[in-house]
Amino acid sequence: MSVQHDPVQRADFDQVMVPNYSPAAFVPVRGLGSRVWDQSGRELVDFAGGIAVNVLGHCHPALVKALTEQANTLWHVSNVFTNEPTLRLAKKLVDATFADRVFFCNSGAEANEAAFKLARRVAHDRFGPEKYEIISAINSFHGRTLFTVSVGGQPKYSDGFGPKIQGITHVPYNDLDALKAAISDKTCAVVLEPIQGESGVLPAQQAYLEGARKLCDEHNALLIFDEVQSGMGRTGDLFAYMHHNVVPDILSSAKSLGGGFPIAAMLTTDDLAKHLAVGTHGTTYGGNPLACAVGEAVMDVINTPAVLDGVKAKHEQFKTRLQAIGEKYGIFGEIRGRGLLIGCQLVGAWVGKAKTVLDAAAAEGVMVLQASPDVVRFAPSLVVEDVDINEGLDRFERAVAKLVQG
Structure with missing residues (x-):
């Protein structure tokens, strides 16, 4: 039997929620695979994936089973x-x-946060209190806590909250000379996204990541890869660093790791981990049985050749069709990204209008994202079916056609 709830609607958001979000006008209530239904019963194809989180779509049987079994066993x-x-x-x-x-x-x-604290603690223990500087990329995104938002290279997110964390330098992404000029023996870590997600789906160049690794080694600094968005199969490899064969000292993972259930992980080596001795860092919910049971099911499904190879094949399906749409309507230039993290660079009159495209797509029954105002982003389920890809892209093309025809 289902529980009876009080009725709620989108207008309630503006009454009871802190106004830091501006959600869509419709309220999704149910999902299955790569389809979502709203309160009115309207069906949408989901290419947003909860911002690269719903790695196996909605209500995947393996995840439902893992969560349900654990929910009946031990929670916390x-x-x-x-x-x-x-x-x-x-x-x-x-x-x-x-x-x-x-x-x-x-x-x-x-x-x-754990990665940055670990890097500073390692440097402190090994080299003393002067070695604490962190270098990250302009336009990077690493989270919304005071430390992570200070490391992130977007002042619009970090300004206006009082003094920022000190000892952080921002350099242009994919610019090895700039990194070389900034790094010193005071640097404790360089943090990079192998694909810059929020700022426009920009992949790192091979030589850049190789150069960053070498510079870190020369200066006794740690290389941190933020794979919150690019990890867990999203690019067609389990983690993006594997494609480049450049190994970080610390890696952060979240989003897809739980397939929609909140969980994150910081991965590192024995040698570094020992600096977080008992009592140095912690979290009440971290590693709770519910989240980890779901995360294990996610790993079991996606870390297989069938799924990872499928991601690469689906990338080509999306890219071919999106290029055709871009050429036909003159709306996209470059199609960027790897696997099922794809960014379409808006051109001409459409520069800065990603939100307009997003809204038009939703009106046609397909959910997409933006990555900066100039890029339309796709981050669907890694197991999205061909029928959903084709139907979703048909709807997306109809939305683009209507926009262009005015």
């Missing part, structure tokens, strides 16, 4: 005790990556 014990799902998921992440150790938390910002 805190980190005064460990639990079986935590240990199973940690082992799977360690076995599949460069890492020896895992720290679980609840969000990408928390995973990055």
